[in-house]
Structures are given as C-alpha cells and as structure tokens.
Amino acid sequence: MSISRDKIEQVAWLARIQLEDSEKEALEGKLSDILGMVDQLQAADTDGITPMAHPLDATQRLRPDEVTETNKRERFQAVAPETQDGLYLVPRVVE
Amino acid sequence: MHTSTLSELARALEAGETTSEALTRETLERIRAHDGRYNSFITVAEERALEQARAADKARTDGRAGPLTGIPFAHKDIFCTEDLLTTCGSRMLENFAPPYNSTVAQKLDDAGAVCVGKANMDEFAMGSSNETSYFGPVTNPWGDGLVPGGSSGGSAAAVAARLVPAATATDTGGSIRQPAALCGLTGLKPTYGRISRYGIIAFASSLDQAGTLTRDARDAALMLNTMAGFDPKDSTSLDREVPDYSASLENDLSGLRIGLPKEYFSDELSPAMAEQVRSAVREYEKLGATVKEITLPHSHLAVAAYYVIAPAEASANLSRFDGVRYGHRCDNPQDLNDLYLRSRSEGFGEEVKRRILVGTYALSAGFFDAYYLKAQKVRRLIQQDFTNAFNEVDLIMGPTSPSPAFAQGDKTDDPINMYLEDVFTIASNLAGLPAMSIPGGMVNNLPVGLQIIGNYFDEARMLNAAHRFQQVTDWHRQVAPNSA
Numbered sequence: 001m002s003i004s005r006d007k008i009e010q011v012a013w014l015a016r017i018q019l020e021d022s023e024k025e026a027l028e029g030k031l032s033d034i035l036g037m038v039d040q041l042q043a044a045d046t047d048g049i050t051p052m053a054h055p056l057d058a059t060q061r062l063r064p065d066e067v068t069e070t071n072k073r074e075r076f077q078a079v080a081p082e083t084q085d086g087l088y089l090v091p092r093v094v095e
Numbered sequence: 096m097h098t099s100t101l102s103e104l105a106r107a108l109e110a111g112e113t114t115s116e117a118l119t120r121e122t123l124e125r126i127r128a129h130d131g132r133y134n135s136f137i138t139v140a141e142e143r144a145l146e147q148a149r150a151a152d153k154a155r156t157d158g159r160a161g162p163l164t165g166i167p168f169a170h171k172d173i174f175c176t177e178d179l180l181t182t183c184g185s186r187m188l189e190n191f192a193p194p195y196n197s198t199v200a201q202k203l204d205d206a207g208a209v210c211v212g213k214a215n216m217d218e219f220a221m222g223s224s225n226e227t228s229y230f231g232p233v234t235n236p237w238g239d240g241l242v243p244g245g246s247s248g249g250s251a252a253a254v255a256a257r258l259v260p261a262a263t264a265t266d267t268g269g270s271i272r273q274p275a276a277l278c279g280l281t282g283l284k285p286t287y288g289r290i291s292r293y294g295i296i297a298f299a300s301s302l303d304q305a306g307t308l309t310r311d312a313r314d315a316a317l318m319l320n321t322m323a324g325f326d327p328k329d330s331t332s333l334d335r336e337v338p339d340y341s342a343s344l345e346n347d348l349s350g351l352r353i354g355l356p357k358e359y360f361s362d363e364l365s366p367a368m369a370e371q372v373r374s375a376v377r378e379y380e381k382l383g384a385t386v387k388e389i390t391l392p393h394s395h396l397a398v399a400a401y402y403v404i405a406p407a408e409a410s411a412n413l414s415r416f417d418g419v420r421y422g423h424r425c426d427n428p429q430d431l432n433d434l435y436l437r438s439r440s441e442g443f444g445e446e447v448k449r450r451i452l453v454g455t456y457a458l459s460a461g462f463f464d465a466y467y468l469k470a471q472k473v474r475r476l477i478q479q480d481f482t483n484a485f486n487e488v489d490l491i492m493g494p495t496s497p498s499p500a501f502a503q504g505d506k507t508d509d510p511i512n513m514y515l516e517d518v519f520t521i522a523s524n525l526a527g528l529p530a531m532s533i534p535g536g537m538v539n540n541l542p543v544g545l546q547i548i549g550n551y552f553d554e555a556r557m558l559n560a561a562h563r564f565q566q567v568t569d570w571h572r573q574v575a576p577n578s579a
Contacts, residue, residue: 080420
C-alpha cells in the first residue's frame with residue numbers, strides 16, 4: 001500500500017508536524033514501506049476475535065473520590081517555557 | 096571494585112570493606128575518564144549522587160541498610176527523577192527537570208541506591224540501535240563502531256563497560272532484551288503491570304514495561320525485589336504479591352519443561368546464531384530440563400501488529416508536547432498553530448516524527464478498523480498462541496535478536512530492516528508476558544542472547560532458570576574488549 005503526498009500532508013497537519021518538501025519526498029517511500037509491511041495483518045483471519053486492549057484484561061480501577069493532591073502550581077510552572085502571574089502564556093487566540 | 100557484580104558490592108558494603116561514598120566517587124571518576132568512548136550518559140549527577148551516598152552510609156551506620164543501600168547505578172533517561180534532567184533522548188525535553196519522581200526512581204531512592212546519572216537512549220525509546228538519540232549515538236564496548244542495541248543502549252553500554260553494576264531500562268518491543276543480547280548482559284522485562292509505569296515517559300502505554308540490565312540473574316532478582324509492586328498511581332499496575340525473587344534462584348531444574356518455537360529458528364536466524372542458541376538449550380537438558388519443539392503460529396504477524404499499535408499509542412501520548420506546559424517551545428510563535436507546528440517539528444527527531452505520522456494515519460477516520468482494531472485482534476491471536484504453548488511447557492526459549500551487534504549506520508536508512516531487529520522480542524510485549532535475555536554464546540567474538548519467555552508473573556522461575564544456567568556457563572562473565 002502506498003501513501004500519497006496529499007495524504008501525508010493531511011496526516012502531518014492532524015499531528016501538528018511541519019514537514020519540509022524534501023522530508024515529504026523521503027517519507028512517501030518510507031511510510032509506504034511501513035504501511036506495506038503492516039498490511040500483512042489483512043491476511044489474518046480474525047473473525048469472532050475480541051480486540052485486546054490489556055494483556056490481562058484488567059479494567060480501570062475506581063478509587064474513593066477524595067482530594068489527594070495538593071496545589072503545586074509554582075512547582076509545575078517552573079518547567080514551563082513561558083508563564084505570567086500563574087498563567088501559561090500562548091499567542092493571542094481571541095482578537 | 097568495578098569488576099564486582101551488584102551482589103558482590105552489596106556484600107562488601109555489608110562487611111564494611113568499603114563505603115558508598117568511596118564506591119560512588121570511584122564510579123563518577125570512571126564515568127568522567129571513560130564515557131567519552133561510549134557516550135552512555137546524557138547527565139552525570141555528581142553532587143546529587145555523593146549526597147545520596149553519604150545518606151546511604153549513614154543509613155548503614157544507623158542499622159537501616161537494605162540490599163541496595165549505597166549501590167551506584169544508572170537510570171535510563173526515561174524515568175522522571177525529581178529536579179534531575181530527564182530528556183528521553185530528545186531535544187523536546189532537553190531542559191526538562193521533572194517536578195516529581197517516577198515510582199521506580201522513588202523506590203530505588205527509598206532503598207538507598209545511588210543514581211549516578213541518566214543513561215542515553217533512542218529518542219522517546221524509538222529505535223533498536225541507540226542512533227536516534229538527540230544526544231548522539233552510543234558505542235558498544237564490544238567494538239568501536241558497533242551499536243549497543245536500543246532503545247536502552249546507554250543503560251546497556253554503561254553496564255557492559257563496567258561503569259555501573261546495574262541500570263534501569265524499559266522495554267516496549269525489545270528495548271531491554273535486544274541491548275542485553277548485543278552487549279552480553281542479563282536483561283529482564285517483567286510481566287506488563289508488574290512494575291509501575293508512573294513517571295516513565297510514555298511511548299506505547301499498553302506495551303511499555305520497566306526492567307533491568309545487570310551482569311547476572313542474581314543482580315536482576317535484587318533489583319526486581321525493589322522495583323516490583325502494585326502502584327495506585329498507575330492505572331494498569333496489577334495488584335499481585337511480590338515474591339522474594341532471590342529466594343528461589345537455586346531451585347532445582349529437574350523436570351522443567353522448555354519449549355522451542357519452530358518459528359524462532361527460521362531463515363531470519365543465521366545458522367551460527369541458531370547453533371549457539373541450541374547449544375545453550377542443551378545445557379538446560381544437562382540440568383534436568385526436558386526440551387520440545389512448540390509452535391507459535393501467528394509469530395509472523397507480530398512485527399506488523401506492533402507497528403500499528405505502538406505508533407498509534409505513541410501518536411496519542413506524544414500529542415501532549417505542545418510547547419505550552421513544558422518541553423521545547425519555538426521562538427516567536429505567530430499564532431497557536433504556529434506554536435504547535437514549529438515546537439513539535441523542531442523538538443522531535445526524524446524517527447519520532449515518522450512514528451507519529453504512521454500512528455496518526457492508523458487512527459484517522461476511515462482507517463481505525465482496518466489498522467488499530469485489526470492489530471488488536473491479531474494481538475489476541477498472538478496471546479492465544481502463548482496460552483496454548485504454556486499448557487505444555489514452563490518456559491519458552493529462543494534467540495533474542497537475529498544477529499549480534501551490527502555496525503553504526505548499517506540500518507539507519509532502512510526502517511523496516513531496523514524494525515526486524517525486534518522480530519523475536521515483540522510478541523512477548525504484545526502478549527504482556529515476562530521475558531529475559533541472558534548471554535548464551537558468541538558469534539564472531541560478539542555476544543549472543545538466549546531469550547527466556549515465561550508465563551504471566553513467572554519472573555521467579557525465569558530468574559531461577561537464568562541463574563542455574565549462569566552457574567554452569569561463563570558467557571555472562573565475558574568482558575567486553577573495550578570496557579573501561
């Protein structure tokens with residue numbers, strides 16, 4: 001299975017990855033190779049097989065709805081690239 | 096002291112023959128003097144390590160020492176360590192000093208072990224040769240120009256070079272076992288859910304599992320005793336009792352039933368490699384085990400299923416890197432999308448981008464059923480193969496990797512060829528089974544890994560089998576020619 005330039009651009013946008021033209025060219029071949037390899041799956045007979053999400057079929061545990069974490073805003077914001085007055089800064093999104 | 100195993104160092108500390116501070120100073124000096132040759136460390140934590148060492152020595156004086164108290168070791172740079180740089184081998188996290196400890200780091204801290212630094216790795220654990228690291232490739236102490244395997248290549252090289260007696264590592268598709276095989280080490284990936292994933296930077300959450308790289312099985316048991324256990328902070332952690340893995344090491348192997356999957360001795364494996372693995376298995380017959388051929392009929396689909404599931408989960412996990420809360424942020428973003436696009440494109444390397452794109456594609460509208468759901472169904476078929484096999488045998492053995500260590504640059508232009516490095520290791524991740532690699536022979540003067548796959552939560556039996564093998568063989572005692 002091969003993947004077109006348009007599809008690569010669409011997927012890259014969904015993933016918010018910017019690609020140079022030279023990268024797109026290299027990716028056309030390599031992604032097509034990878035998708036060709038995974039296409040082996042289509043030959044497997046999986047009728048009636050339940051998809052497996054957790055190896056031991058564990059389900060999400062519930063815990064009592066209690067506050068266990070304390071506010072660590074300053075600690076967490078210390079690793080942020082740009083903050084001001086306890087807020088994370090991003091480019092203006094509303095005019 | 097660098098020739099000693101972890102267990103031997105623990106005995107020396109216990110007997111008062113040395114102190115943790117002395118051991119730690121020597122370790123730091125050796126890293127400083129020799130690591131230029133391997134590039135196995137991204138960060139060396141000198142002052143922090145010496146503080147931990149002094150605290151360990153005090154704990155011993157106060158009668159509070161356990162088996163790992165005062166032992167220097169390295170963390171793979173994927174484990175969050177509070178206030179200590181944790182890069183995951185990526186430019187994205189070049190300046191990230193986590194505000195908290197992973198559970199594994201906390202447990203080893205609490206046990207008094209001394210983290211001397213953070214080991215190099217493939218970027219976000221995506222690679223089988225440690226060549227995708229933003230911080231440069233790692234060189235295998237078995238030969239200049241040879242890869243150590245990946246993604247835990249720095250952890251493996253540091254132990255094989257005898258810079259540290261042990262290192263933590265993670266394994267999503269073979270990232271502990273393949274480097275163990277290529278560097279002549281004992282690598283253990285426990286059952287999925289056995290060790291907490293909390294604070295381990297996520298790659299593929301349904302496959303990721305932490306483990307160890309050590310010189311022998313006795314040391315792996317000591318590490319696992321501390322690292323294993325239920326953790327309410329990891330929603331996939333399993334609440335099972337942790338046995339004393341050291342207690343059963345000496346058990347007799349009479350009557351142990353070993354299965355050799357015929358699919359693991361196919362054309363992908365060179366005759367020389369196959370002969371080494373078969374010869375290792377003959378040692379088990381001498382130890383009283385019985386050996387039979389088994390079949391894992393869906394083995395040929397494992398790599399394909401993995402390269403849907405792992406990239407899909409990675410694309411979701413890595414969407415958190417947005418240039419806002421932590422991690423790399425581009426200069427002068429024009430708007431929000433520009434911030435996302437440039438921060439991510441500058442922060443991630445080529446292989447990581449490739450896997451994000453494959454994963455995004457597999458999860459995108461119209462393709463989800465054909466790829467992700469199909470792969471999860473195949474995953475269950477692979478698991479059923481193992482369930483059937485474990486009705487007949489106690490342990491499964493075979494090769495860890497198709498070949499010994501290969502040259503740097505050999506496979507970097509050919510992703511599929513690189514992915515096939517994990518052709519024998521991926522299936523146990525898909526099934527969630529525990530698996531190990533131990534040194535089992537040599538080909539062209541390079542180590543060959545013997546893989547041991549166990550049933551769920553059967554780590555004690557695997558370690559027992561590995562230890563008994565190591566009592567009658569000396570493959571694990573071979574020293575890499577370029578070790579420090």
